Structures are given as structure tokens and as C-alpha cells.
Amino acid sequence: MSLRKVRIDKTAEIERLLEEYLVICLCGLPGMGRKTAVSMLLEKHPEVNPVYCYDRELRDLTALEKGKDNNCIIKDDFQMVEEAVREADAIILGAPVYVLQPVGQFKDFVDRFSCRHDVSAINWVLDKRRAGEAPGNADDYPIERLRRRTVSYISVGGASTENWVSMGTATLHLFGFPAMMKVVANYNANSMGTIGNPYLNEEMIGHMHEIGKRTAAAVEMDDKDVEYYGPKGMGTCPVCHQNLLTVNGTTTVECPICGIEGKIAIDGDKLNVEFSEAQQARARGTFAGLREHTTEIQGFGAICGPKIMANKELLEKKMERVKKFDEMINA
Numbered sequence: 001m002s003l004r005k006v007r008i009d010k011t012a013e014i015e016r017l018l019e020e021y022l023v024i025c026l027c028g029l030p031g032m033g034r035k036t037a038v039s040m041l042l043e044k045h046p047e048v049n050p051v052y053c054y055d056r057e058l059r060d061l062t063a064l065e066k067g068k069d070n071n072c073i074i075k076d077d078f079q080m081v082e083e084a085v086r087e088a089d090a091i092i093l094g095a096p097v098y099v100l101q102p103v104g105q106f107k108d109f110v111d112r113f114s115c116r117h118d119v120s121a122i123n124w125v126l127d128k129r130r131a132g133e134a135p136g137n138a139d140d141y142p143i144e145r146l147r148r149r150t151v152s153y154i155s156v157g158g159a160s161t162e163n164w165v166s167m168g169t170a171t172l173h174l175f176g177f178p179a180m181m182k183v184v185a186n187y188n189a190n191s192m193g194t195i196g197n198p199y200l201n202e203e204m205i206g207h208m209h210e211i212g213k214r215t216a217a218a219v220e221m222d223d224k225d226v227e228y229y230g231p232k233g234m235g236t237c238p239v240c241h242q243n244l245l246t247v248n249g250t251t252t253v254e255c256p257i258c259g260i261e262g263k264i265a266i267d268g269d270k271l272n273v274e275f276s277e278a279q280q281a282r283a284r285g286t287f288a289g290l291r292e293h294t295t296e297i298q299g300f301g302a303i304c305g306p307k308i309m310a311n312k313e314l315l316e317k318k319m320e321r322v323k324k325f326d327e328m329i330n331a
Contacts, residue, residue, distance in 0.1 A: 078109065078112055078113075081109065081113075082112075082113060082116075085113070086144075086145055088149060089149055089150070089219045090149065090150045090151070090215045090216050090218070090219050091149060091150070091151045091152075091181070092151070092153075092154065092211065092212065092215055093151060093152070093153050093154070093172055093175055093176075094153075094154040094155070094156065095154075095155060095168075095172060096155075096156045096157065097155050097159075097164075097165045097167070097168040097190075100164065100165065100166060100167045100168075101167035101168060101170075101171040102155060102167075102168060102171050106171075106172070106175075107171075107174075109175075110175050113175070114174065114175070114178040114179070115178070117145065117146075117178055117179040118178040118179070118290060118294070119146055119178070119179060119287060119290060120287055120290035120291045120293070120294040121290070121294050121297075122141070122145075122146065123146075124294050124298065126138040126141055146179075148180070148181075148182065149176075149179065149181045149182070149219075150181065150183075150184050150215050150216075150218040150219050150226070151175070151176045151181040151182065151184065151215070152183070152184045152185040152186070152211045152214070152215045152229075153169045153173065153175075153176075153183070153185070153186050153187070154169070154172075154187045154189055154208075154211070155168025155169045155171075155172060155187075155188050155190075156168075156189045156192060157189070157191075157192060158190070158192045158193035159190055159191070159193065160191040160193065160194055162188070162190060164190075165188060165190045166244075168190075169186040169187070169188055169242070170240070170242045170244055170256075170257055172186075173240050173285075177258075177283075177284045177290075178290065180285055180287065180290070181285070182218060182223050182226055183228070183285070184211070184214050184215045184218045184226060184228065184229060185211045185214060185215065185228065185229040186230060186232075186235070186240075186242075187207055187208075188232060189204060207231045210229065211229060214227075214229050228241055236255075237255040237257065237258055237260070237262075237273075237275065238275055239255070239258045239260065239275075239280055239283040239285065240257040240258050240285075242255065242257050244256050244257060245262075251263055251264050251265070252264075255275070255283075257284070258283035258285070258289070259282075259283065259284050259289060260275055260279040260280060260282060260283050260289075261279055262274055262275040262276075262279065
């Protein structure tokens, strides 16, 4: 893929990569320091194509109805952003944090994008078509949509207290795991309220440039050879590199982002969590992890169908008020 002339620190290898691969940067809402963290990367890397989602009209999950081959039937700016992602080989996703996690517009996009790019769910349908168990020709599906991509996440928050931005990069992971994107880096660009502007923090600027280089370079690498870049720490989970844990009163804990279990051990004041290779192999961003969810969802019909039919008359009676809801509230 030919891009406009690339200038990156005169680094020949990165220039060569970016002549072949398209890189985009998705950015959330504007504000003091919001766009700037991403703009730093764009200024030094003009080959990166920015997509500013706050300029785009993206409807919420009422637009989840699908058309042929998972194409959304609602026409707004979602298609433009979706197509930019589909064309990209490497993606840097940045969003501001309001009240612990990224802004709602990000979630609106993810709710519409992820279900249409779930590698397991799509292959499930294609396998059914090949077996003659579902309508359509599997060979007609644009399989290039499922190709491998790399991604890095940058959350931007004003708070210096990290627990006020604790769901920032963690929530951004919802974007990439259904499409099995390879995560290269996480960066929590918090403390904007005291830093004032990312340009006043040379160390942060350096990290932004490094994230851009590594995300692009990882396109040509095998997943096993991609070294995670975590300038603020490697995190507790070895897959998503977040520090979030779900506890249940036992020594078994779970990463709520990856859905994998680990065993905790206390060594003095230090908490250690061991995630086995078998658990890591079934993380949400792997085919095995996604297939667990696909199988669960595909089994709903056999359970709920008979239950609903057996209670048809009861449900019709109970649902009368719901069916007249608009009429009741407008009375």
C-alpha cells in the first residue's frame, strides 16, 4: 500500500514498513490536552492517518441491526470510521477519560464495530454456510476484514490520582479483542490537570513517538516476537497488562478484561498472581476465548425458545403494559 512520503527520524526500517502498511490513529473528544497527546505522534509521523471521532456522527446501540455480511444498515459516519479501521494494518486508539473510563462516544462505536468484526462469530457463520446449514456463499465474504492488525491504546485524563482514570486503557481493550488485534502498548496519559499540555512533558512525547514506531514495526512481526511496551509498568495480567482483578474470596482471581483465571500468593507485602499458559491461551482476544463466547451465545436458542413458547400466553399478558409504554408516558 503506497502512502505519502514518510519522515520518521530517518529510520529506514520504519520508513520501509510504513510504505507498505497503513496506520491510522483514532481519537476521542477534544479539550485541554485531549487531542494533544495524539497530535504529538501525528506531528512527528505524518504517515499516520488521523480519524477524529468527535467530528463524526455515531449513533448508539439502537443501530445494532445488521445487514448482509455484518454491514450496518444505519447510515451515518460510523461507516467512514469502520472502513478506515478495515483498511489499516496498525491502529493507535486514543480517548479522554471522563469519570473513570473513556467517553461514551467510544463505547457507541465499539458496540457497533466489535460485533461485526468478531473473528469467531464470523467464522462460525462461514462454517455453517460451507456445510449448507446457513444461507449464503462463504466465498463471497470479504475475508480480508479478518486479517491481523496491531493496536496500541492511549487514555488521557486530567486527574493525578490514578484511581480516577483506572478504567481508561482497560476499557479501550474492548475495541481490539473481538478482532484479535495484537496489543503493542498501553499508556495512561493522566495528570493533564497539572502537566497542562503534553508538549510540556518531554518524557511523555518520547513515549508517544516510541508507541508509534513499535505499533507500526509489529505489523511484520509474529505475535510471539512482539515485545509489549509499558513505560508505566507491565501490569498484573500478562495478556492485557492491566492491574484489574476480580476476587471471589478464594486464591483464584480473574482478569476482568481477558476473562482468564490466575492464582494469587502473598509474599510479605507483595501480591503475586500466576496465570498459566493454558489460561493465557483462552483470553478473550484469542480465537479459543472468543469461541467459548460464540458457543455460549449460539446455545441460547435451544434453551430460551422452548421456554418462551411454553409461557407464550403468560408473557403476552405480562407484556401488555410494556407494549403500551409510549402511550402511557405520553398520556
